[in-house]
Amino acid sequence: MKVAVNPAYEIDIHLSPVSTIDSVDFENLQFGKVFTDHMFEADYLDGKWTNCAIKPLTKLQLHPATSALHYGQAIFEGMKAFKNQEGKATLFRPDANLSRLNESCRRMAIPEVPEELFMNALFNLVRIEQDWIPNTDDGSMYIRPYIFATDDFVGIKPSDTFKLVIFCCPVARYYQKPVRVYMQEEYVRAFPGGTGAVKAAGNYAATMMPLQQIREKGYDQMLWIDGVTHNRLQEIGTMNVFVQIDDTIITIPTDEGTILKGITRDSCIELLKAEGFKVEIRDVTIQELLDAHKTGRLHDAFGTGTAATIAPIGVIGYKDIAYELPPVEGRKASNWLKQEMWSIRKGISADRFGWMWAV
Ligand SMILES: Cc1ncc(COP(=O)(O)O)c(C=O)c1O
Incomplete structure (x- = not known):
């Protein structure tokens, strides 16, 4: 299945044949330790974002010289999806997260992420993973978009290539005590x-x-x-x-x-x-x-x-x-x-x- 508002940001969607959701104890979620079945991934190559895909959650394969690992040209965001009282999935101020993501990109010499690409990726991923949003008072699905420099290179210069990833974690209350x-x-x-x-x-x-x-x-x-x-x-x-x-x-x-x-x-x-x-x-x-x-x-x-x-x-x-x-x-x-x-x-x-x- 492919979905896109703008064909330039067409997302390839490969759904996982299996889900780990039944093995998760939603009553005892540890923050940031449980991951949903899918992730979004895109690459910045030759001056544009490409290879947009939602696919089963998997490890990333990186060249040992991947520049973000040495020089830290990397940024991230944190946002949440909720279930409202009718059980419908919602996002809280995703436009504000996108705008801050792009502010981070500008400061760190990372190419900005176009709104159409980000929202298309985010909404499709959350729609696919909506059963993972806990329907409890304290529960939500934490969403972590991040971008890092992927040039295989030793030397200080802004990278020419980057990877954007979005993954999700069902979460409960962050702090149990004051x-x-x-x-x-x-x-x-x-x-x-x-x-x-x-x-x-x-x-x-x-x-x-x-x-x-x-x-x-x-x-x-x-x-x-x-x-x-x-x-x-x-x-x-x-x-x-x-x-x-x-x-x-x-x-x-x-x-x-x-x-x-x-x-x-x-x-x-x-x-x-x-x-x-x-x-x-x-x-x-x-x-x-x-x-x-x-x-x-x-x-x-x-x-x-x-x-x-x-x-x-x-x-x-x-x-x-x-x-x-x-x-x-x-x-x-x-x-x-x-x-x-x-x-x-x-x-x-x-x-x-x-x-x-x-x-
Ligand atoms: C350093 C820092 N300050 C403040 C915040 C709170 O920001 P927000 O309310 O957008 O999550 C965060 C979390 O994102 C943070 O990492």
């Missing part, structure tokens, strides 16, 4: 002029060693501090950060180009403002945060991201002191946001911003 985050000034995730604002693979590679260190101290994620003043909050490893001081919900500006423009962050800002919460987009320093904690004015703190949606922060660590935050049950903003995001995705609350796309 997140413990840690702030330190020694290691920096991103700085002005760098790649912090895009989803470049290397951004994450550089965080592994500091992450390993704080995991040994019992923390889940780093709350990164900026590399210029070594004083301002940036974001959590895979989430944007929000804090509530007094009655104001504050999140960090992204205009310095060091923080990923989270789609969940943007959605939360819109929802909070529409509900009448007082929202400020401004810098927060370590000192302001600790002072607010000391004086009992830090009422809520949470991370926002596709994987976890809204993850309440239970503890903020700094210089080996664990600052406990108020009990999660009493927090107004993050609990309301969590419920509202869930209701929109389930099709219970009105989709006032046009975020849900029927598959």
Whole structure:
């Protein structure tokens, strides 16, 4: 079967004769460890995207000199498909993911992916895999598009060839408990002029060693501090950060180009403002945060991201002191946001911003 809106991006579809779906324990899904039956693959060759195919999930065969493996010219996205209350498959803001994917491409000298190609690939893949979207309160199907440089080459230059892959994982809740985050000034995730604002693979590679260190101290994620003043909050490893001081919900500006423009962050800002919460987009320093904690004015703190949606922060660590935050049950903003995001995705609350796309 072939499907295409534009014949230039015709997708060859080969369905798997067997499915592993019956062997999956949907009640105990571990995030990112279970994969659906099919994947999408395309190549960038001779200046255009070609070889578009949906096929049974399989390993990639790579030349040992594949340049992304040495030089890290690679980017990715993360998005989700849901089942609404009528059991229909939907996608949350895929247009925003495509636009960020292409922003990442531009920064990393990777050819952009045309909208027709991306949407055609995505919607066909999700349609084929829709039985994998868990129909549970916490369940969804995580979708991972990524692009990497495929020139077989030793030497620093932008690759001429690339591979785009999309695969899917049925997932449940990301964090079982409130997140413990840690702030330190020694290691920096991103700085002005760098790649912090895009989803470049290397951004994450550089965080592994500091992450390993704080995991040994019992923390889940780093709350990164900026590399210029070594004083301002940036974001959590895979989430944007929000804090509530007094009655104001504050999140960090992204205009310095060091923080990923989270789609969940943007959605939360819109929802909070529409509900009448007082929202400020401004810098927060370590000192302001600790002072607010000391004086009992830090009422809520949470991370926002596709994987976890809204993850309440239970503890903020700094210089080996664990600052406990108020009990999660009493927090107004993050609990309301969590419920509202869930209701929109389930099709219970009105989709006032046009975020849900029927598959
Ligand atoms: C570094 C970083 N910040 C923030 C986010 C949250 O972005 P989004 O809400 O679009 O998933 C992510 C996840 O994509 C991330 O990797």
